[in-house]
Amino acid sequence: MSALRTVLELHDLDQLLELVRDDERAAKLRRLGYGLEGVAGLQRERERMIATLDRRWAVLYERSHGRYGRGITTVRDRVCQGCFVTLPTSASPPPGEAQLHLCESCGRLLYWR
Amino acid sequence: MAIADIPSVIDTALDIVELRHKRRESALMQLVNAAQRRGVVRDDGALIAALLRRERLGSTALGKGVAVSHARSVAVAKPFYVLGRSARGLDWPAPDSLAVTLVVLVLTPAEMSAEAHLERLASAAASTRLQRTRHKLLESDAATAFALLRGTPS
Numbered sequence A: 001m002s003a004l005r006t007v008l009e010l011h012d013l014d015q016l017l018e019l020v021r022d023d024e025r026a027a028k029l030r031r032l033g034y035g036l037e038g039v040a041g042l043q044r045e046r047e048r049m050i051a052t053l054d055r056r057w058a059v060l061y062e063r064s065h066g067r068y069g070r071g072i073t074t075v076r077d078r079v080c081q082g083c084f085v086t087l088p089t090s091a092s093p094p095p096g097e098a099q100l101h102l103c104e105s106c107g108r109l110l111y112w113r
Numbered sequence B: 001m002a003i004a005d006i007p008s009v010i011d012t013a014l015d016i017v018e019l020r021h022k023r024r025e026s027a028l029m030q031l032v033n034a035a036q037r038r039g040v041v042r043d044d045g046a047l048i049a050a051l052l053r054r055e056r057l058g059s060t061a062l063g064k065g066v067a068v069s070h071a072r073s074v075a076v077a078k079p080f081y082v083l084g085r086s087a088r089g090l091d092w093p094a095p096d097s098l099a100v101t102l103v104v105l106v107l108t109p110a111e112m113s114a115e116a117h118l119e120r121l122a123s124a125a126a127s128t129r130l131q132r133t134r135h136k137l138l139e140s141d142a143a144t145a146f147a148l149l150r151g152t153p154s
Helices: A003-021 A023-032 A039-052 A055-068 B003-010 B024-037 B044-057 B114-127 B131-139 B142-149
Strands: A073-076 A099-102 A109-112 B014-018 B061-063 B066-073 B080-090 B100-109
Touching: A003 A023, A003 A039, A003 A055, A003 A099, A003 A109, A003 B044, A003 B066, A003 B114, A023 B114, A039 A055, A039 B044, A055 A109, B014 B024, B014 B142, B024 B044, B024 B066, B024 B080, B024 B100, B044 B066, B066 B114, B080 B131, B080 B142, B100 B114, B100 B131, B114 B142, B131 B142
Parallel strands: A073 A109, B014 B080, B066 B100
Antiparallel strands: A099 A109, B061 B066, B080 B100
């Protein structure tokens, strides 16, 4: 699996874990009828995913996640959606391709396509 | 209003899919493909992985033949619903063991808050509680289904 795909999946997994670790939100999900018995399994899966990720991306992801609550942020029209600073044209990925990038302004890990 | 704005006004942000498969995984893939055709998916593989992980957390079948699957994902570009209907019923572990005939896929971009995602989810789940509404969802067009899932009168 590519680093980009792993980071995207890791981000979504973190969002899900964040949702179910919050007592109030988890209670709301249970009231809707959802079972949430697989939290421990997903936590183990997270550890496995971090271990397979290239160390550089893993450190950047965890730093971004720890500081901003989200491991990765999107780019829209060359603007970082975390700090809203315009990114340099020279850094943009080829048309149609997606890349992992680092925002030089805020240090967020970026999903840029 | 510019002509270019009109599609966004009449866009129901919902697609209806007649599900061909019996397996849960295949049904989710069909729903994601429908969302991708509408341009709301940035990475279909990542989104499918997120939905399958959600199923590993606990089945999203709520009983009475209904499943409300959901993802708040960086792979989603815009809020979107996909309504899947299965005449044969799907193999989907449910608390009442009934086959699932109606699947609502609630897609929320990661940029939206967890509260906003939960609200969309609660609204979609609540709309499927009444038998009358479930029947309507099985037969309605996209505009009516969208109004029902958002809890607004059609």
